[in-house]
Amino acid sequence: xxxxxxxxxxxxxxxxxxxxxxxxxxxxxxxxxxxxxxxxxxxxxxxxxxxxxxxxxxxxxxxxxxxxxxxxxxxxxxxxxxxxxxxxxxxxxxxxxxxxxxxxxxxxxxxxxxxx
Numbered sequence: 767x768x769x770x771x772x773x774x775x776x777x778x779x780x781x782x783x784x785x786x787x788x789x790x791x792x793x794x795x796x797x798x799x800x801x802x803x804x805x806x807x808x809x810x811x812x813x814x815x816x817x818x819x820x821x822x823x824x825x826x827x828x829x830x831x832x833x834x835x836x837x838x839x840x841x842x843x844x845x846x847x848x849x850x851x852x853x854x855x856x857x858x859x860x861x862x863x864x865x866x867x868x869x870x871x872x873x874x875x876x877x878x879x880x881x882x
Contacts, residue, residue, distance in 0.1 A: 767859045768876055771801035774809070776848045778824075778841045793828055793837075797821055797844060798870075801855065812857060812873040820847040 776799040783792045797814040816822065824840040832840075849855070861872040 769801075769810075769857045769859055769871075769873075770804040771810075771812075771855045771857055772804055773849050773853045773855050774800040774802055774851060776800065776845075778821075778844050779813075780841075795821070795824055795828065795841070795844075799848075799855075799873075801857070804854065810869070810871050812859075812871045813863070814873055814875070817875045818844070818847060820844040 776797055779796050779798050781794045781796070783794050784790065785792060797818065799812045799814060800809065801812055802809050814821065820840070820843045824837070824844055827837055827840050856876040857871075857873040858876040859871050859873050863870045863872060
């Protein structure tokens with residue numbers, strides 16, 4: 767499903783996951799956006815985990831075992847790459863997490879087809 771949204775704010779969330787085989791902790795990052803549905807005027811939280819170059823770069827650094835200060839710099843780059851407040855976004859909703867009233871939409875930025 768496609769949602770036309772207005773960007774309200776965003777933050778980078780760091781999570782710790784544990785390897786099922788070894789039990790070793792692994793860090794993961796995602797971007798949580800607060801958006802307003804332009805059609806229904808309802809506010810949603812959307813979790814993005816791909817599609818933004820700065821976020822993809824951050825995830826690559828974490829996978830390669832970059833030092834914490836380098837990772838923190840990459841987190842700041844992700845925050846700096848966010849659009850200005852009230853910017854229009856087209857989001858593709860891929861899943862819904864949680865239980866009402868605490869729903870979070872799992873989204874990615876929709877790719878707009880360009881006519882040749």
